[in-house]
Amino acid sequence: MPLLKLFGSDFVPTLEEPLREVSLADWRAKTQAQADATALVIENDINVEKVAEDLAGFRVIILMFPTFKDGRAYSQARLLRERFGFTGEIRARGDILRDQVLFMVRCGFDAFELAGDDAAAVRAALADFSFAYQPAADHIEPVWRRRLDRPAAA
Amino acid sequence: MYRYDEFDATLVGERVSQFRGQVERRLSGALSEDQFKPLRLMNGLYLQLHAYMLRVAVPYGTLSSRQMHKLAHIARKYDKGYGHFTTRQNIQYNWPALVDVPDILDDLAEVEMHAIQTSGNCIRNVTSDQYAGAGADEVEDPRIWCEVIRQWSTFHPEFTYLPRKFKIAVTASQNDRAAIRLHDIGLRIHKTDAGEVGFEVIVGGGLGRTPYIGHTIREFLPKKHLLSYLEAVLRVYNLEGRRDNLYKARIKILVNAGGAQKFTDMVEAEWAAIRKSEIDLPAEEVERIRAYFAPPDFEVLPAESAALEQKRKGDTAFARWLRVNTVAHKSPGYAIANISLKPVGGIPGDISDVQMEAVADLAAHYSQDEIRATHEQNLVLPHVRKDDLYAVWQALAAQGLATPNIRLVSDIIACPGLDYCALANTRSIPIAQRISERFADLEQQEDIGELKIKISGCINACGHHHVGHIGILGVDKKGEEFYQITLGGSGAEDASLGEIVGRGLSSGDAVGAVEKLVDYYRENRQDNERFIDTYRRLGADPFKEALYAAA
Structure with missing residues (x-):
């Protein structure tokens, strides 16, 4: 599975590095397998508030899109970034369309396991919109702030 | 009215470019219909029974004359010369070709319009009171x-x-x-x-x-x-x-x-x-x-217009339209004029390109350049001087747009039904047409008073039948169309859900059923009771009896 990672506002195809993944259930069960895990896989029906204390030990959190229509992980990612201060990688896994990647980036995702699309097409999709009306996890300036910053003569 | 600044205009323009790319990927075969479907559905483009349908957002139901002229242009150039106003204050085109849709969106963007989020599992176009900024009864706009x-x-x-x-x-x-x-x-x-x-x-x-x-x-x-x-x-x-x-x-x-x-x-x-x-x-x-949204510069006028009073006395048809289709405005000497898109025998919400142009011209001359779409599938000229109402009425009448039936029995909400919709079980439009023909007598309609009939061609309830004073729901029984009657619903401040009153009826009997219910109401109403008031006072049983006893 090709992996795209976000650096600044650009995508770079990255060779899959060896992650030691653990499911939340295994992590909670404190099995031997979880001892040196680097990535936590969180299903999209999990209230991330309940894993807030577990986050510190992981370099990567993997959130799931069982179908592209199932958008729960957008909220999970924002909560991980904005409320629980997770600064590691948040990776999107599952049914991901290139037309969704911009919104995922805005919600705090910075790595994507993408099936078909090449980096160039995804990079182009990331530039589909120049502005955003609302603040989100990417901390870009919302349109209303740009308006306030406009020279008074405008 | 709100006007786009460079940020709004850029975002809408970029959405058109993005969608143009998606349509090109579909037309070239790079995208299958399955892959294209979620993308087109984010932009109001449905595949219906016979053709694509494009739903255009009318944000909170407000249109300028320039925008209405553009909607007319699109109806003429890319469709069959008409559009359809919906229960969410939007307009739908029933016959656009896929290849033309990006150009339609470009045309819309020119007048600060779009089809963004008119479908899909997202936050849809926000709707509002069609009298916003004009009604005498509002707290603010x-x-x-x-x-x-x-x-x-x-x-x-x-x-x-x-x-x-x-x-x-x-x-x-x-x-x-x-x-x-x-x-x-x-x-x-x-x-x-x-x-x-x-x-x-x-x-x-x-x-x-x-x-x-x-x-x-x-x-x-x-x-x-x-x-x-x-x-x-x-x-x-x-x-x-x-x-x-x-x-x-x-x-x-x-x-x-x-x-x-x-x-x-x-x-x-x-x-x-x-x-x-x-x-x-x-x-x-x-x-x-x-x-x-600052109020337009209303002229300082006397509350009553002598010219209007003179015309009212001399022309009974005009007097009727005034009584039924105009509403109090917050500024003295002005009125709100409703434009019915429910002529006798017509399709609720449909409007031709020529009619759109006429409404746009009237708005420019007589209504501070503003038009509203209503969730009941009509239009409104929100700011008309009372002195001008007669001229407005004459111009509307010349276009078949002066039917005096707002809130009356023939002001029916109907979904597109099996005439267009891929989900429908039955037709809705012909039932609406037949009811409006049955009650064509204007004097009788006015005597019946406020009566909201709402018709859905399937259980998805796009025609709002649950909140009709009389609701009609189409159901398919072994390939035959049946219609179930509900009574006592309301979508207004006294909101309530209608009750099903009995077995389904054939399309012919459904129209007769409405007549029986109306007759029962007229015989039993007290004082100024509306149909819904009499129903609430007496309960469902006597209405059921009236409906089924003789059958």
Whole structure:
């Protein structure tokens, strides 16, 4: 599975590095397998508030899109970034369309396991919109702030 | 009216370019129909029974004459010379070719219009009171807050793949013309005894196969917190709403499954965590938007018009239209003029390109350049001088647009039904046409008084039959069309859900059934009771008996 990672506002195809993944259930069960895990896989029906204390030990959190229509992980990612201060990688896994990647980036995702699309097409999709009306996890300036910053003569 | 600045214009233009690319990928075969479907559905493009259908957003139902001229142009150039106004104040084109859709969107962008979020499981076009900014009964212009919501919800990154579609309506009047208790979120702007203005927040109303009246989860929300509170509601819904069953995915199911109090607690807890963030607009930005909705420069006029009174006395047809189709305006010497899109035997909500041009011209000359679409599938000229009403009426009459039937028995809401819709079980339009023909006598209609008939061609309830004073639901029984009657619904401030009164009827009998119900009402009404009042006083039984006894 090709992996795209976000650096600044650009995508770079990255060779899959060896992650030691653990499911939340295994992590909670404190099995031997979880001892040196680097990535936590969180299903999209999990209230991330309940894993807030577990986050510190992981370099990567993997959130799931069982179908592209199932958008729960957008909220999970924002909560991980904005409320629980997770600064590691948040990776999107599952049914991901290139037309969704911009919104995922805005919600705090910075790595994507993408099936078909090449980096160039995804990079182009990331530039589909120049502005955003609302603040989100990417901390870009919302349109209303740009308006306030406009020279008074405008 | 709101006008785009460079940010609004850029975003809409970029959306057209993005969609043009998606259409090119489809036409070249790079995308299959399955892959294209979710993309076109994010932009109001449906594949219906016979053709593509494009739904164009009319934000909170407000149009300028320039925009209406453009809608006429699109109807003429890309469609069969007409458009269809919907129950969400939008307009639909029934026959566009896929290859033309990007050009249509370019044309729309020229006049600051688009099809963004008119379909898909996202926050849809915000709807409002068609008399906003004109009605004598409003606290303030609700469109300011509609525009605030429009911008916040446009391309919202977190709420574009919700469990199901999400509809918000805003009103600022005690008289609910926006059906706020039947929306995912209804907002009512009101003033407290202390003089503070804020929102009553109503969540979880809706129609479809499981209708609910919404619950008030907050009596008073200060205006400055609107967006953070909406964000809290949407986040709870996005995370907790059901996704295992399409028919149980709307927020009404979530609210009612655990009870309104539990839902309210979740929203309040989420809001407490985000209310201090930057989601809410600073006062300067609200004021910038408010300035676009400053009232037009109304002339100082006497409350009554001598010219109007003279015409009223001399022309009974005009007098009838005045009584039925015009409403009090907040500025002396002005009136609100309703334009019925329900002529006898016509298709509710349909309007030809020529009629659109005529309405646009009238708005430019007589109504401060403004037109409104209503959720009851009519149009409004919101700011007409009483002195000008006669000229407006004559011009409307010349175009077949002066039917004096607003709120009356022939002012019917009907879904497109099996004539267009891929989901429908039965036709709706012919039933509406036959009812309006049966009640064509205007004097009789006026005597019957307010009577809201709403017709849906399937259980998805796009024709709002649950909240019709008389609702008609089409059901398919072994390939034959049957129609089930519901009574006692209302989508207004006295919102209620209708009850099914008995077995389904054939299409011929359904029209006769309405007549029997109306006859029973006329024989038994007291004083100034409306149909719905008599029904509520007497209950369902005598109406059932009237309906089925002789059959």
